[in-house]
Amino acid sequence: MRIIHSLSELRAALKGEASTVFVPTMGNLHEGHLSLVREARRHGGPVVVSIFVNRLQFLPHEDFDRYPRTLARDAEMLEAAGCDIVFAPDEAELYPVPQVYKVQPPAALADLLEGEFRPGFFTGVCTVVMKLFQCVQPAVAIFGQKDYQQLKVLSAMAEQFAMPIQVLGAPTVRAGDGLALSSRNGYLGQTERQEAVALSQALAQLAQGARVPGSSLAALEQAAADGLRERGWMPDYLTLRRRNDLLPPTDAERLAGEPLVALGAARIGQTRLIDNLEL
Numbered sequence: 001m002r003i004i005h006s007l008s009e010l011r012a013a014l015k016g017e018a019s020t021v022f023v024p025t026m027g028n029l030h031e032g033h034l035s036l037v038r039e040a041r042r043h044g045g046p047v048v049v050s051i052f053v054n055r056l057q058f059l060p061h062e063d064f065d066r067y068p069r070t071l072a073r074d075a076e077m078l079e080a081a082g083c084d085i086v087f088a089p090d091e092a093e094l095y096p097v098p099q100v101y102k103v104q105p106p107a108a109l110a111d112l113l114e115g116e117f118r119p120g121f122f123t124g125v126c127t128v129v130m131k132l133f134q135c136v137q138p139a140v141a142i143f144g145q146k147d148y149q150q151l152k153v154l155s156a157m158a159e160q161f162a163m164p165i166q167v168l169g170a171p172t173v174r175a176g177d178g179l180a181l182s183s184r185n186g187y188l189g190q191t192e193r194q195e196a197v198a199l200s201q202a203l204a205q206l207a208q209g210a211r212v213p214g215s216s217l218a219a220l221e222q223a224a225a226d227g228l229r230e231r232g233w234m235p236d237y238l239t240l241r242r243r244n245d246l247l248p249p250t251d252a253e254r255l256a257g258e259p260l261v262a263l264g265a266a267r268i269g270q271t272r273l274i275d276n277l278e279l
Helices: 007-014 031-041 071-081 121-136 148-160 183-187 190-195 198-208 217-230 251-256
Strands: 002-004 021-025 047-051 085-087 140-144 166-170 234-242 260-268 271-278
Touching (some): 002 007, 007 121, 021 121, 031 071, 031 140, 031 166, 047 071, 148 260, 183 271, 198 217, 198 234, 198 260, 217 234
Parallel strands (some): 002 085, 047 085, 140 166
Antiparallel strands (some): 234 260, 260 271
């Protein structure tokens, strides 16, 4: 496995390669990331994993400065998982001048849910992923389904720009108690870690009521959020949406079996966690 820091070296390493499989990350890796690498291996081409903490997707009050940078540890894990190239540029390499050209995703998809509570987040995500796609030029790119809305936004971006890249989602990896694996789980204290599984449990409860005749979507969502608040959480949203466009389903759609997803974001202590459950 090679660790590459410069774009020129990356392009030289991948010159003439038409089947590259790409896994973008911000590092501080866990088993969820490694599952993406193992999935990438199944596609047959060289596997490139990027490690870059992207300033553009952090709001001023968020954790950009304290986000863990663990390149040496990450590289050992990636080599064991079958990665071929780690692309780990610094900011000066990826943004040699201020990134004033940006990708603006449509408000209908990007300004709700995460976009409502983190304004500009998806502009930062789309911009860095577009740039990384140009650097790596993969045939396939793999993202985790834990970031459900992000996967939707990036899939639509690749389609609208007619990019010759197959964007795929891989299932969320969970701890034994059901907590979705996340780099930010490392911020949790012992008591918070034990409590953190309550988010996935709240989403499961929301999903259980989704198909019940006579149920109220607003009441179901309110009960899920109130249940977390009573446990000391600060929810941003717990909601049921259509999978295809992330808009609220009608009562008729819920009862008729429309593919749905329960999504949640909530803060426990100083740590904000997200999760989702398809139904």
